Amino acid sequence: MGKQADISRLLINLPLFQQLRDDEISNLAAGTREIGLSKGQILFQKGAPLEGFYVVVYGQMKLAFSSLQGHEKVVSIVDPGHSFGEAVMFMEKPCPVFAQALADTRLVYIAKQGIFAAIDHDSAFARRMLAGLSMRLHSLIQDVEGYSLHTSTQRVIGFLLQLAGASTHHSPVEFELPASKHVIASRLNLTPETLSRALHSLSEAGLIRVNGKRISVLDTTRLSQFGSTPYPPCAKEN
Amino acid sequence: MGKQADISRLLINLPLFQQLRDDEISNLAAGTREIGLSKGQILFQKGAPLEGFYVVVYGQMKLAFSSLQGHEKVVSIVDPGHSFGEAVMFMEKPCPVFAQALADTRLVYIAKQGIFAAIDHDSAFARRMLAGLSMRLHSLIQDVEGYSLHTSTQRVIGFLLQLAGASTHHSPVEFELPASKHVIASRLNLTPETLSRALHSLSEAGLIRVNGKRISVLDTTRLSQFGSTPYPPCAKEN
DNA sequence: CGCCCGCTTGATCGTCATCAAGGGCGGTGG
DNA sequence: CCACCGCCCTTGATGACGATCAAGCGGGCG
Numbered sequence: 001m002g003k004q005a006d007i008s009r010l011l012i013n014l015p016l017f018q019q020l021r022d023d024e025i026s027n028l029a030a031g032t033r034e035i036g037l038s039k040g041q042i043l044f045q046k047g048a049p050l051e052g053f054y055v056v057v058y059g060q061m062k063l064a065f066s067s068l069q070g071h072e073k074v075v076s077i078v079d080p081g082h083s084f085g086e087a088v089m090f091m092e093k094p095c096p097v098f099a100q101a102l103a104d105t106r107l108v109y110i111a112k113q114g115i116f117a118a119i120d121h122d123s124a125f126a127r128r129m130l131a132g133l134s135m136r137l138h139s140l141i142q143d144v145e146g147y148s149l150h151t152s153t154q155r156v157i158g159f160l161l162q163l164a165g166a167s168t169h170h171s172p173v174e175f176e177l178p179a180s181k182h183v184i185a186s187r188l189n190l191t192p193e194t195l196s197r198a199l200h201s202l203s204e205a206g207l208i209r210v211n212g213k214r215i216s217v218l219d220t221t222r223l224s225q226f227g228s229t230p231y232p233p234c235a236k237e238n
Numbered sequence: 239m240g241k242q243a244d245i246s247r248l249l250i251n252l253p254l255f256q257q258l259r260d261d262e263i264s265n266l267a268a269g270t271r272e273i274g275l276s277k278g279q280i281l282f283q284k285g286a287p288l289e290g291f292y293v294v295v296y297g298q299m300k301l302a303f304s305s306l307q308g309h310e311k312v313v314s315i316v317d318p319g320h321s322f323g324e325a326v327m328f329m330e331k332p333c334p335v336f337a338q339a340l341a342d343t344r345l346v347y348i349a350k351q352g353i354f355a356a357i358d359h360d361s362a363f364a365r366r367m368l369a370g371l372s373m374r375l376h377s378l379i380q381d382v383e384g385y386s387l388h389t390s391t392q393r394v395i396g397f398l399l400q401l402a403g404a405s406t407h408h409s410p411v412e413f414e415l416p417a418s419k420h421v422i423a424s425r426l427n428l429t430p431e432t433l434s435r436a437l438h439s440l441s442e443a444g445l446i447r448v449n450g451k452r453i454s455v456l457d458t459t460r461l462s463q464f465g466s467t468p469y470p471p472c473a474k475e476n
Numbered sequence: 477c478g479c480c481c482g483c484t485t486g487a488t489c490g491t492c493a494t495c496a497a498g499g500g501c502g503g504t505g506g
Numbered sequence: 507c508c509a510c511c512g513c514c515c516t517t518g519a520t521g522a523c524g525a526t527c528a529a530g531c532g533g534g535c536g
Contacts, residue, residue, distance in 0.1 A: 067387040068466060075382060090365070090372040096379045119364055123357050126364040127328070130357075133371040134325040140378045141334045144313060147385045148427050149305040152492065181515065189386050191493060196516055212501095212515095390524065419483065432524060434484055450483095 007032050007108055010057060014081065016128055024118050024125075031111035037101035046098040052111040053085035059105025062183060063097045074186040077102070077179055087133060089115070102179060147189055154227055155188045156198040160208065161224055164217045171220060177213040202226070245270050245346055248295060252319065254366055262356050262363075269349035275339035284336040290349040291323035297343025300421060301335045312424040315340070315417055325371060327353070340417060385427055392465055393426045394436040398446065399462055402455045409458060415451040440464070 008029045011017050017025065031052070037043060037059070044050070046065055054061075058080050066072035075097055078084050088095045089112050119126045146155045164173040177184060185195040199215075202208045207223045209216040217223060246267045249255050255263065269290070275281060275297070282288070284303055292299075296318050304310040313335055316322050326333045327350050357364045384393050402411040415422060423433040437453075440446045445461045447454040455461060 065383055065387075069387075071387055073383070073386040075379065087372040087375040090368045091376060093376065096376060096383070116365070119368075120361040123361070123364065126357055126361065126368070127354070130328045130364070130367060130371065133368065133375065134328040137325040137371065137375050137378065138329060138331065138334060140375065140382065141313065143382060144378065144385070145303055145311070145334070147382070148311040149303075149307075149309055192515070193494085193517085194492060197492095200516080429525060430483070431485085431526085435524095438484080 007034065010055070010108060011110075014055060014083070016083070016132060017125075018128075019124060020118060020122060024121060027117055028110060028114040031114035033109050035107040035109055037105045037107065039101055039103050039105075041101050043099040043101065043107070044095065046096065047094040048098075049092070050085050050088045050095055052109055052115075053083055053089050054099075055083045055108045055110065056080045057106040057108060059107075060102040060179065061105060061107075062100050062102050062179075064100070064186070065097050072186065073189065074183055077183065077187060079178065086129070087136065090133075102183065151227065152188075152190045152194050153198045153201065155190070156195060156202070157223055157226055159184070159188055160202075160215065160217060161220065163215075164220060171218065172209075173217045173220065175215060177215060181213070245272065248293070248346060249348075252293060252321070254321070254370060255363075257362060257366075258356060258360060262359060265355055266348060266352040269352035271347050273345040273347055275343045275345065277339055277341050277343075279339050281337040281339065281345070282333060284334065285332040286336075287330070288323050288326045288333055290347055290353075291321055291327050292337075293321045293346045293348065294318045295344040295346060297345075298340040298417065299343060299345075300338050300340050300417075302338070302424070303335050310424065311427065312421055315421065315425060317416065324367070325374065328371075340421065389465065390426075390428045390432050391436045391439065393428070394433060395440070395461055395464055397422070397426055398440075398453065398455060399458065401453070402458060409456065410447075411455045411458065413453060415453060419451070 008025050011025055011028060011032075017028070020028070034057075035043070035054075043054070043061070056078050060080075061078040061084065062074050063076040063078065063084060064072050064074040076084065084099065085095070115129075119129065146158060150158065163175050163178070167173055167175050179187075181195055182192050185192045188195065190198075199208070199210050202223070203210050205226065207217070207219055207226060209218060246263050249263055249266060249270075255266070258266070272295075273281070273292075281292070281299070294316050298318075299316040299322065300312050301314040301316065301322060302310050302312040314322065322337065323333070353367075357367065384396060388396065401413050401416070405411055405413050417425075419433055420430050423430045426433065428436075437446070437448050440461070441448050443464065445455070445457055445464060447456060
C-alpha cells in the first residue's frame with residue numbers, strides 16, 4: 001500500500017540502509033509500522049523487551065532512566081534521521097532505559113525479522129550494523145570519560161564544541177541548543193542550576209554568548225582549553 | 239604449524255566462535271598471532287587504530303583512559319576467555335582507551351580480515367558479533383546509570399552483588415576481589431580511600447566481611463537494599 | 477632487617493546538589 | 507491592551523558527599 005511506499009522512501013535515505021537492494025528494502029518495509037507520539041508521551045518503559053527498533057522521522061525522542069527517588073537521567077537525545085533500540089533488539093534482554101517524546105514525534109518501527117533477513121543476504125549490511133553499534137559504544141565511552149574525569153564546566157564545554165563542530169566552523173559559530181536546558185543538563189549529568197552557572201561563567205569569560213537557547217561560540221580554541229591550565233583557574237573571586 | 243593449531247583450539251572454545259566450521263576457524267587462526275605481556279606493560283595507547291581485536295588467554299588486562307592531569311580511570315577489566323577491541327575494529331576510528339596488562343598476560347590477536355570473512359560466510363556469526371557488541375553497550379549503560387544516580391557506596395554494593403551473583407548463591411557467598419583495590423576503585427569511579435571506607439561501613443553494618451581481598455557477603459538481600467529510600471517513590475503520572 | 481607498596485584512617489577542602497526566591501516571557505482571559 | 511498565571515530559567519545561600527592531603531600500619535621481599 002501507499003503507506004509502505006512512503007516508508008520505503010524514508011528507509012532508503014537512512015545511511016544504514018543505503019546499499020540494500022530494492023527487494024530487501026521492501027522486505028524491510030513489510031515489517032514496519034508508523035507510530036505517532038505527542039509531546040511527553042512514553043513509547044516504552046524501562047524493562048520492556050524490544051522486538052525491533054525505531055527511526056525518528058520528525059520530532060525528538062529522549063532515552064533515560066529514573067532512580068528510585070524519581071530523579072531521571074537522560075542518556076540520549078534522538079533527532080530525526082537517527083535510530084534507537086537496535087542494541088536491545090540484538091540481545092534478548094529488557095531495555096535498560098525508557099523512551100519518551102520531547103515533542104510531537106513520528107517514528108518508524110522496524111521489526112527485527114526484516115533486519116535479520118537483511119543481515120543474512122547482505123554481509124555489507126551486517127558490517128554497517130556492526131559499525132553503527134560500535135559508534136554507539138564509542139560515544140557512550142566518551143560519556144563515561146566525561147563523567148569520570150571532567151568537571152561540570154568541562155562537560156558543558158565539550159557539549160558546546162560538539163554542537164559547534166556540527167555546523168560550519170568559521171568563528172563565531174552560532175547554533176541553537178537542541179533541547180530545553182533542563183533536558184540538556186540531565187544529559188550532561190548535572191542540575192539545571194549548575195548548567196546555568198556554567199554557561200554564565202563561560203559567558204563572562206568572553207568565550208560564548210548566550211541568548212535563550214541561541215549560543216554563539218566566540219573562540220573555539222580558547223574554549224576548548226578553558227580550565228585545562230596547570231594552575232587553578234583564577235576564577236573571578238567574590 | 240603447531241602454534242596455529244594451539245590457537246585454533248583456543249578459539250574453538252570461545253563462545254563467539256562456537257559454531258564456526260573448521261575451515262573458518264583455521265581461516266581465522268591464519269590471521270592471528272600470540273602476544274605475551276608482562277605485568278604493567280602497555281599493549282596500545284589511547285588513539286591507536288586497531289586492525290583486529292584481542293582475546294585474553296591468561297592473565298588480566300585493563301582498559302582505561304587518563305586525564306591531562308595524569309589521573310586515570312579504568313573502564314574495563316578483561317579476564318581470560320574474554321575479548322576487547324572489537325568495537326574499535328569495526329569503526330575506523332582511533333581507540334578511545336589504552337590497554338595495559340595487570341599481570342603477566344598472554345593474548346591472541348585476531349586480524350579483522352578473518353572476522354570479516356566469517357561474517358560474510360556465516361550470518362549467524364554476524365548475529366553473535368552483534369549480540370556481543372550489544373551486551374557491551376548494555377553494561378556500559380549500566381555503568382552510566384551507576385555513575386549518574388548511585389552514591390559511592392551503592393556502586394560498591396552493586397559491584398559486590400555482581401561478583402556474588404557470579405558464584406553459587408547460598409549465603410554467605412564468599413569470593414575474591416578480581417583485582418587490586420586501587421584498580422577496582424578506579425573501575426567504580428572512586429578513590430581507594432573512599433572504597434576502603436565504603437567496605438568498612440558495610441562491614442560495620444554486618445552486611446559483609448572483609449579479609450584482604452577475600453569478601454564474604456553475609457546477607458545479599460539486605461545488602462541490595464542498603465541505603466535505598468525509606469519512602470517509596472510517589473510516581474507522578476502523565 | 478629495613479624498605480617499599482598496598483591499604484587504611486583521619487582531617488580538611490571543593491565542587492556540585494539542594495533549597496529557596498526572584499525574573500522574564502508567552503499564553504490566556506478579562 | 508493589559509493583567510494574570512505558569513513555566514523555564516536564573517541567582518543566591520547552604521550543605522553533603524567524596525576528593526585530596528597526610529600519616530600510620532602491616533606484610534612481602536630483597
